[in-house]
Amino acid sequence: MxxxxxxxxxxxxxxxxxxxxxxxxxxxxxxxxxxxxxxxxxxxxxxxxxxxxxxxxxxxxxxxxxxxxxxxxxxxxxxxxxxxxxxxxxxxxxxxxxxxxxxxxxxxxxxxxxxxxxxxxxxxxxxxxxxxxxxxxxxxxxxxxxxxxxxxxxxxxxxxLSAAIRPRAIALSTVHTVHRIINSTLNLDELLTRLAHLTTQVMRANRCAIYLAEKPLKPASPSRKQRGPKTGCLICKSLVGYPKKKERDFRIAFGGGVEGQVAQTAQIVRRKKFICVPLIDEDVIGVVKVSDKRDKKEFAYFDQEILTTLAEEAVIAIKNAELYEEQKKVTLSTIQALAVILGTQVPSAASADVFLKLALEIAHEMKLSDEDVQALHYATLLKETARVGIPPEILHKPAKLTGEEYRLLREHPIKGAKIVQSFQSLRPVVPIILYSREKYDGTGYPKGLKGEKIPVGARILSVINAFEAILMGRPYRGRLSLREALDEIQRNSGTQFDPKVVDAFVHVVEREGFKRLLKSIGMEG
CATH class of the missing domain: 3.30.450 (Beta-Lactamase)
Known part of the structure; x- marks a missing residue:
């Protein structure tokens, strides 16, 4: 035949x-x-x-x-x-x-x-x-x-061929999806939540848990196994599909349970009802566990291949997010050190924290992006940077300023922006500091910008500066009460201040929690 x-x-x-x-x-x-x-x-x-x-x-x-x-x-x-x-x-x-x-x-x-x-x-x-x-x-x-x-x-x-190609096609699709996630957020907690949801979708499973090592753990060699497990633990960072009573951030000791064993040995464990895969950079940085297939079938080898590919891409995303978080900490430390060196902090560190919190709460109330919130955070810490170049007798003069003195004062935001722009990581902060003295109706300085041509961070900082000056007082004017400060800000809505910012400001300040904060620094009434 x-x-x-x-x-x-x-x-x-x-x-x-x-x-x-x-x-x-x-x-x-x-x-x-x-x-x-x-x-x-x-x-x-x-x-x-x-x-x-x-x-x-x-x-x-x-x-x-x-x-x-x-x-x-x-x-x-x-x-x-x-x-x-x-x-x-x-x-x-x-x-x-x-x-x-x-x-x-x-x-x-x-x-x-x-x-x-x-x-x-x-x-x-x-x-x-x-x-x-x-x-x-x-x-x-x-x-x-x-x-x-x-x-x-x-x-x-x-x-x-289809059965052989399918896991690779899914793995390739997973790579692209993880890349999109990497580009969509650098917030580690948000990233891990998205990765856990993606994993359940790709694996067609009901549950996923992602753990990160408290510190990177080198894979165990046979001699290490004989000496027993290393000290340390995995911390659960994201859970999908588990009962609500099972909280995040619980710990599993290295070598304890399936997750701890996978972390210690850097070996995949696959059983009928779950797969547990190590997250490996140079060291083991964590573990991802998937369980409970939606079709109630057993996990197969190709499921393991898909999860392994996903884990490899997840490591890149996690390391990028961790690096970003570390860079943020370094930048914030630099800003705080710069503010202290230049002597630009307001007299009370406690009050500085309150006004910083107020700025960030207004930004969240207005649903600003993470990037805008971060830039406002840095700008609020550095908002008085240029005072170092203004003579103290002008800053503390109780009488009306002369024309020349007022001209020098108007250069304040320009000088502050020049100091800040020398730092590459602070470039987004420059427009906020430069235009924080602009007025919504276009009568401010240094450029006379009007309305929404003024960066939103600068519009928020303008309200913060005024509110701080009213509550804390200035050499030429005494302190006013909280109620008087609110009235003053609202009276200037639409002229000096952006009405949207004023609305968000009022919502935040009138919260009971924020009133208690103001009371803690002696601002009440």
Whole structure:
């Protein structure tokens, strides 16, 4: 029997004889074989079976599988010992013809070997053929079976290739998705939450937990294992799909539980109901555990491949976020040190913290982006930087300033911006400091900007500066009460101040929690 394309499956380790045979018996074309050829072959008994079944003489299986395909009750009356293909009674026979005819009494049997991998994987046949059937009809029959086998091999090959490619396609898609997440946020907590949700979606699981090592843990060598687990722990940073009573930030000791063992050994653990994978940079930095598949099936090797790929990309995202957080801390420390060195902090550190908190709360009330909030944070700490260049007698003068003194004072934001812009990481802060003395109606300085042409951070800082001056007092004016300060700010809404900023400011200041903060620094009433 010629079947070149089927024999090529011998070179393909993915497709087995059994799989090709099972694909064949499921094929709709096999069911159509009998009604198509019966009129030409005299209504013989049709049968099919894999080689292993016939060799073992499990004839009931031959009967049942053939009946399921062709529904012929005569199958149960055949003497299968008599009609067994002769090739199965001796050694392996290499078939050189597409079929064999065997005379039994007045009738004929036809045996069609099903060839794949240059081996017989089974037989199809007919029992009780009448004489006189032409070779053309028999060749057409075997050609049809050959075509079915060829199609079955290709279908099974596609199925296997699809199964092999699917986890890689998912992994590739996961890489792109993680890259989008990396670019969408550098906040570590937010990043881990998004990664946990993504993991449950990709893995089609209900639960995901992400743990980070309290400090990076080097993978254990055999000698380390013999000495026992290292001290330290994993901290749970993100949970998806767990009961609400299970809180974040609980700890698991290195070597304790599945998660601790994975962290200590840097080895993947896969069980029927979960997979636990280490997050490895140069050291183990954490663990991700996925459990409870939505389809209730067991986790397979390709699930492990997908999660491993996701974990590799997650490490990059986590390290980027950690680096960003570290840079923020360094920048903030630099700003705080700069403010102290230049002597620009207001007299009370406690009051400085309150006004900083007020600025940030207004920004959140107005739903500013993380980048804008951070720039405002830095600008509030450095808002009086240029005072170092203004003579103290002008800053503390109780009387009205002269024209020249007022001109020097108006240079205050320009000088402050010049000091700040020398720091690359503080470039977003420059416009806030430079334009913090602008007025909403365009009568401010240094540029006379108007309305929303003034950066939003500068509009917020303008309100903060005024509120601080009213509450804390200045050499030329005494302190006012909180109520008086609120009234003053609201009176100047739309002229000196942005009405949207004033609305957010009032909402924040009138909160009970914020009133208590103001009271703690002696600002009440």
């Amino acid at each position: 010629e079947a070149a394309s089927v024999r090529e499956s011998a070179k393909n380790p993915f497709v087995s004889d059994r799989e090709i045979y099972e694909e064949l018996v499921r094929h709709e074309g096999l069911r159509k074989l009998r009604p198509l050829f019966d009129p030409l072959l005299g209504h013989a008994v049709w049968w099919i079976a894999p080689r292993a079944v016939i060799q073992s003489r499990y004839f009931n299986n031959v009967i049942e599988s053939s009946y399921e395909i062709w529904h012929d009750p005569r199958l149960r009356k055949v003497d299968w010992m008599k009609h067994l293909p002769p090739a199965l009674k001796g050694k392996h026979v290499k078939y050189t013809t597409p079929y064999e005819l065997h005379r039994i009494g007045a009738r004929w049997d036809i045996h069609v070997p099903l060839l794949a991998h240059e081996r017989v994987i089974g037989y199809a046949g007919l029992v009780g053929l009448k004489s006189g059937v032409s070779h053309e009809v028999l060749n057409a029959l075997t050609g049809y079976i050959r075509l079915l086998l060829d199609n079955c091999f290709k279908a099974e090959e596609i199925n296997r």
